[in-house]
Amino acid sequence: MGKRVRREESLSRDRIIAASIALLDSRGEDGLTFRALSERLATGAGAIYWHVENKGDLLTAACDAVVARTMAPCAAGASPEDTIRALALGLFDAIDAHPWVGSTLTRAAGQAPMLRIVECLGQQVRALGLSDEDQWTAASALLHYILGVAGQNAANTQFARAHDIDRSDFLGAMATVWSQLDPNEYPFTRSVASRMREHDDRADFLAGVDLILGGIASRRGR
Amino acid sequence: MGKRVRREESLSRDRIIAASIALLDSRGEDGLTFRALSERLATGAGAIYWHVENKGDLLTAACDAVVARTMAPCAAGASPEDTIRALALGLFDAIDAHPWVGSTLTRAAGQAPMLRIVECLGQQVRALGLSDEDQWTAASALLHYILGVAGQNAANTQFARAHDIDRSDFLGAMATVWSQLDPNEYPFTRSVASRMREHDDRADFLAGVDLILGGIASRRGR
DNA sequence: ACCTGAACACCGTTCAAGT
DNA sequence: ACCTGAACACCGTTCAAGT
Secondary structure, X not given: OOOOOOOOOOOOHHHHHHHHHHHHXXXXXXXXXXXXXXXXXXXXXXXXXHHOOOHHHHHHHHHHHHHHHHHXXXXXXXXXXXXXXXXXXXXXXXXXXXXXXXXHHXXXXXXXXXXXHHHHHHHHHHOOOOOHHHHHHHHHHHHHHHHHHHHHHHHHHHHHHHOXXXXXXXXXXXXXXXXXXXXXXXXXXXXXXXXXXHOOHHHHHHHXXXXXXXXXXXXXXX | OOOOOOOOOOOOHHHHHHHHHHHHHHHOHHHXXXXXXXXXXXXXXXXXXXXXXXXXXXXXXXXHHHHHHHXXXXXXXXXXXXXXXXXXXXXXXXXXXXXXXXXXXXXXXXXXXXXXXXXXXXXXXXXXXOOHHHHHHHHHHHHHHHHHHHHHHHHHHHHHHHOOOOHHHHHHHHHHHHHOOOOOOOHHHHHOHHHHHHOOHHHHHHHHHHHHHHHHHHHHOO
């Protein structure tokens, strides 16, 4: 029993990355293990190290594969603002579908996936007609905002998974806790609890992007 | 040899948290271990579990201790905008001093430290005189931007530490890589490489906050 | 009530040995 | 060149046993 199935294709970096993505998607961030991975690939743990430097490398590569797909249609025909919105939403949706991308992105400072995002965003920001310094400010503000949302989304999903509850149930429970806070100590949080329950993550995310775009526009207009 | 020193004070949650912060500061995120902690506290691993639920709980508590200090002067006399700037900078500096706070914050969705930040920011946003919906949008945009920067800062420091190089050397090396990218594939990133080398993290962070505040102001003015 | 520390069930990574 | 899989040095967490 449990006799290991002999694999058909030979091992390769791409097959390892594909299997990692599948594992990450189905079992969450903690689900990616060299043991689980080598079982799925019908090989030994050491074989994986022939194609991959270490776990961090593997995670970054998996993240990059998803980000590359998402950022592929980098240059659209629309206005820079609309393209930025589309890019941001694409990233949001990708992270929503693969929460582990959010947390991996956070840890992949200055690596391939981040480069892709910086470049795509930057090209559109550049088309906005700002000074060099404002370009840098605008691009990094957008980037950091997106990464912030990405990280939070990933954390929410991960928490819900770890406690084996539905993501929206988790947010609902959070709203309930918030609404019961001491009104003297937490007036704002309390007042915003009901909005937290019914809010639309995606719409709120886009509203934040628009806020930053608005800030950029008002700088340009000075 | 290595005879363990008998501790003088009795164990308590606060002492455990203080020791955790010291460990995290001196040895980085991976330095916090139940083994290292129990050695430093001259006790057994199990004893710690009497006062603390698990490692996540410990990390969140340590994070909360730092955030609480930082957010203490929540209500200043200045204008809401200036107070928001001060709060954001305070958080930036705290995370700069304790990089692990950045990554812990990211994973502590909806928990105590996050609540403090939301409340402090929210109170100032509220004083800005926006509609309820705009308040929510503004507060969460600011929060996510701050968290995004926090996460990146933490990642940069962690990476530098792991590779045993100076943080600024790391950023310098990144700038060099960027400046050597293919100008056809990465025109923006390449053009911005020199700025990356000489930039001031803190000033850039504040410029981003100002951009968001500008976006808020322009919405209010409509 | 609080502490001890061995034991358990995992990890990522390495490496001699095979093909 | 590529793969095997046992072994190593760690983890977080538990728990019977002590005080």
